[in-house]
Amino acid sequence: MNKQMSMLCPKASRVIRRISTSSLRCDSQPQPRAKSAPQQLVGVVGLEVHAQINSNTKLFSGSSVRFSAPPNSLVSFFDASLPGTLPVLNKRCVEAAVMTGLALNCTINRKSLFDRKHYFYADLPSGYQITQQRQPIAVDGTLTYSLLGGTKRSQVIRKTVNIKQIQLEQDSGKSLHDDLRSQTLIDLNRAGVGLMELVMEPDMSCGEEAAAAVRELQLILQALGTCQGNMSEGQMRVDANVSVHKPGEPLGIRAEVKNINSVRCLARAIDYEIQRQIEVLQRGQTVQNETRAYDSKSGETIPMRDKEGLQDYRFMPEPNLPPLIVYEDNASLPTGIDACQAVVVHKIREGLPELPGVKRDRLVQTYGILPEHSFTLVNEDGLVEYFEAVMKVTKKEPRKVIGWVTNELLGHLKEKDMSVSHRFFPGEILNGFHPEGLIIQAI
Amino acid sequence: MSVISIAAKRGLSLKIIRPWCNLLTNSASSTRVTCLWSSTKVPEAATWEPVPESQLPPPVQVPADLVDKLERLALVDFRTKQGLDCLEKAIRFADQLHVVDTSGVEPMDSVLEDRALNLRGDAVVEGDCAEELLQLSKNTVEEYFVAPPGNIPLPTREERTAMLKHSEF
Numbered sequence: 278m279n280k281q282m283s284m285l286c287p288k289a290s291r292v293i294r295r296i297s298t299s300s301l302r303c304d305s306q307p308q309p310r311a312k313s314a315p316q317q318l319v320g321v322v323g324l325e326v327h328a329q330i331n332s333n334t335k336l337f338s339g340s341s342v343r344f345s346a347p348p349n350s351l352v353s354f355f356d357a358s359l360p361g362t363l364p365v366l367n368k369r370c371v372e373a374a375v376m377t378g379l380a381l382n383c384t385i386n387r388k389s390l391f392d393r394k395h396y397f398y399a400d401l402p403s404g405y406q407i408t409q410q411r412q413p414i415a416v417d418g419t420l421t422y423s424l425l426g427g428t429k430r431s432q433v434i435r436k437t438v439n440i441k442q443i444q445l446e447q448d449s450g451k452s453l454h455d456d457l458r459s460q461t462l463i464d465l466n467r468a469g470v471g472l473m474e475l476v477m478e479p480d481m482s483c484g485e486e487a488a489a490a491v492r493e494l495q496l497i498l499q500a501l502g503t504c505q506g507n508m509s510e511g512q513m514r515v516d517a518n519v520s521v522h523k524p525g526e527p528l529g530i531r532a533e534v535k536n537i538n539s540v541r542c543l544a545r546a547i548d549y550e551i552q553r554q555i556e557v558l559q560r561g562q563t564v565q566n567e568t569r570a571y572d573s574k575s576g577e578t579i580p581m582r583d584k585e586g587l588q589d590y591r592f593m594p595e596p597n598l599p600p601l602i603v604y605e606d607n608a609s610l611p612t613g614i615d616a617c618q619a620v621v622v623h624k625i626r627e628g629l630p631e632l633p634g635v636k637r638d639r640l641v642q643t644y645g646i647l648p649e650h651s652f653t654l655v656n657e658d659g660l661v662e663y664f665e666a667v668m669k670v671t672k673k674e675p676r677k678v679i680g681w682v683t684n685e686l687l688g689h690l691k692e693k694d695m696s697v698s699h700r701f702f703p704g705e706i707l708n709g710f711h712p713e714g715l716i717i718q719a720i
Numbered sequence: 721m722s723v724i725s726i727a728a729k730r731g732l733s734l735k736i737i738r739p740w741c742n743l744l745t746n747s748a749s750s751t752r753v754t755c756l757w758s759s760t761k762v763p764e765a766a767t768w769e770p771v772p773e774s775q776l777p778p779p780v781q782v783p784a785d786l787v788d789k790l791e792r793l794a795l796v797d798f799r800t801k802q803g804l805d806c807l808e809k810a811i812r813f814a815d816q817l818h819v820v821d822t823s824g825v826e827p828m829d830s831v832l833e834d835r836a837l838n839l840r841g842d843a844v845v846e847g848d849c850a851e852e853l854l855q856l857s858k859n860t861v862e863e864y865f866v867a868p869p870g871n872i873p874l875p876t877r878e879e880r881t882a883m884l885k886h887s888e889f
Contacts, residue, residue: 333842340847348863349853353846357853369842390829395793399867454869462864465853589793594829599837618839 316523320551322487323479323518327472328504330373336471337364348464356469358403363597370471371620373503378415378443379626389414391595399463400450410592413444422493433648438490439478448472484544492540496633508539519550534578536570546571550578644675771816780811792874
């Protein structure tokens with residue numbers, strides 16, 4: 278593999294030697310282009326993120342949303358799709374979708390429609406999923422994320438990815454495969470939970486960019502409180518659509534990669550898939566339009582079982598749900614409408630909390646710390662609050678405190694496998710980790 | 721085109737037109753309605769005509785692989801040639817909609833389009849009925865529903881015909 282890559286672009290040989298151990302470095306380092314080198318294939322990555330809405334009840338029914346509970350105990354008659362049941366939309370889910378749309382600079386559609394997406398699978402009891410394909414609740418947004426690049430990974434490079442749409446949809450149940458007895462056990466606790474599907478345009482080119490974008494999205498959703506963003510618990514699921522092409526030429530055939538359980542797996546899976554597709558094309562074969570699963574143990578993507586070819590979902594408007602109307606401000610509310618029936622965008626916009634990007638800029642402005650340190654602070658849950666509390670009581674310079682926080686404090690926490698938010702309250706003495714106490718010791 | 725002229729074009733008997741005439745004229749004269757027969761609004765003969773073939777688009781032939789695909793996606797069995805003929809006739813019947821000019825008109829997909837969508841508060845009111853739901857299923861394992869390991873592909877047409885040979889349908 279290395280030999281083939283070095284044939285394509287000799288000047289990039291330094292980077293190539295590291296492919297087997299770390300991820301492909303894309304545009305984070307400016308590389309001098311050799312005029313005589315042929316155009317090499319580059320990856321194109323588009324992400325589809327399914328974020329579970331942080332609400333008490335499901336999207337269309339009044340049953341509870343909890344991570345672990347006895348099987349099938351959080352299932353209402355509607356979730357089990359018993360005949361005679363009808364969907365009733367959850368207001369909190371609409372507000373969450375509008376909040377997320379506003380945080381990502383989307384245009385909120387005043388009127389959005391629900392559709393049915395039909396496919397057969399045991400964990401989808403009704404045989405269709407209620408989603409918003411024709412007219413989703415939010416469209417045309419941007420997600421700004423940053424990569425740490427440069428020679429010492431200290432240069433902050435800002436990138437944006439366009440968000441095509443955000444739509445509300447139902448989650449399916451969970452299936453546990455029992456290969457021994459050749460059966461599948463179905464748990465419908467998750468069936469009907471509200472999801473926000475964020476469809477991103479294929480603006481990214483490698484695993485590192487995708488990982489940074491997803492991390493930023495995770496932080497935004499956690500700051501908004503609309504999704505807890507825990508990928509390992511399945512609260513946020515990411516599928517990657519990967520293809521390769523020569524720059525300037527039309528996009529290649531894409532393969533979808535599923536079963537990605539963490540941000541790191543995402544980067545590795547995408548890089549593996551880009552590499553695999555490049556090799557397929559170099560062998561003279563064509564890339565199949567298929568769904569592949571990522572195996573974290575081997576680091577490879579393998580084709581998934583179903584060979585049904587292109588699925589035809591037979592989208593149809595959901596007949597049981599009238600259009601969803603969202604109002605811009607109180608002035609545009611129709612007369613006689615109940616306040617608890619109206620979702621007002623203006624109010625939600627005013628109630629938006631401080632987003633991670635804004636927080637970082639504020640930290641850099643207020644304390645004069647380096648941008649990359651602001652990343653470290655915002656990345657850890659609760660660390661910003663801790664840092665600001667420390668800054669209130671200390672007379673030391675912010676940069677020194679940062680140095681201590683990143684090296685000593687985070688090192689200690691990692692050793693003891695603790696996290697900031699769980700243990701540290703400003704001004705409290707806990708296990709000898711009082712902020713003032715530690716500062717006196719360390720600095 | 722007025723109702724009367726349409727009726728005349730259809731060759732309707734004028735007897736029937738008269739009550740309509742009275743309805744259309746000034747309500748003051750409604751007291752003079754002559755009812756020689758019961759004033760039913762239902763006409764004696766059909767007042768509509770099937771759309772002439774010339775106005776319809778060319779008839780659709782449903783190819784065999786499309787039929788297979790429909791059977792797989794919708795789990796509908798078209799069974800014999802008769803079933804397929806029925807499908808093609810149904811499509812032909814629906815083709816009459818092409819005569820209507822819908823340019824600039826938004827399609828309606830729900831009669832509830834004027835109603836506001838009812839929004840529910842985020843409080844838990846349902847659930848906790850695992851026993852009831854599991855009773856509905858023949859095959860359960862420790863509070864889980866049991867399903868086959870994957871989607872069972874639809875048997876091919878020949879296999880299905882063999883399976884259903886003795887069926888009464």
